[in-house]
Amino acid sequence: MRLVLALLAAGACPFAWSGTAFAQSASQPSQPGAIERGHHLFNSQCAHCHGEDASAEDDYYNLPQLLIDKNDAFFFATVNKGLPEKGMPPWKDVLKPRQIADLLAYIRSLEREQGLIDNQAPAH
Numbered sequence: 001m002r003l004v005l006a007l008l009a010a011g012a013c014p015f016a017w018s019g020t021a022f023a024q025s026a027s028q029p030s031q032p033g034a035i036e037r038g039h040h041l042f043n044s045q046c047a048h049c050h051g052e053d054a055s056a057e058d059d060y061y062n063l064p065q066l067l068i069d070k071n072d073a074f075f076f077a078t079v080n081k082g083l084p085e086k087g088m089p090p091w092k093d094v095l096k097p098r099q100i101a102d103l104l105a106y107i108r109s110l111e112r113e114q115g116l117i118d119n120q121a122p123a124h
């Protein structure tokens with residue numbers, strides 16, 4: 001019964017599993033490759049709305065700020081589905097889960113650099 005429920009939950013939310021798995025590695029500060037890849041990807045895909053190096057001056061677009069109190073699952077869900085009513089496109093057909101994890105690693109690294117989140121504890 002428990003297994004059936006787990007399968008149902010995974011089926012209902014295909015990104016839940018990968019979100020959790022990748023989020024754990026994405027949050028580790030010791031992932032320089034991921035952060036670098038995320039940085040590059042960010043500037044090619046996200047920067048024209050969220051600012052070069054995620055440094056949008058307008059708080060409305062500043063992801064390090066916006067994501068302080070959001071968990072990793074929120075990031076995966078939002079990037080995959082987008083926010084059509086606000087003009088944020090969905091990325092699930094464009095980016096692989098691994099690339100979204102790299103983007104998250106990059107943004108979390110900025111949050112740590114900027115002292116927005118605890119330097120030691122992984123962000124969840």
Ligand code: HEC
Binds near residue numbers: 048049060083086
């Ligand atoms: C065409 C413009 C556009 C592009 C390109 C874009 N976004 Fe967004 N994004 C938005 C808008 C508008 C919002 C809503 C901002 C708000 O509510 O403060 C948003 C919100 C978000 C949020 C939710 C923030 C929150 O806490 O509510 C995340 C996460 C996000 N974007 C990630 C990304 C990532 C990662 C990329 C690149 C893969 C990207 N966005 C590319 C326009 C864009």
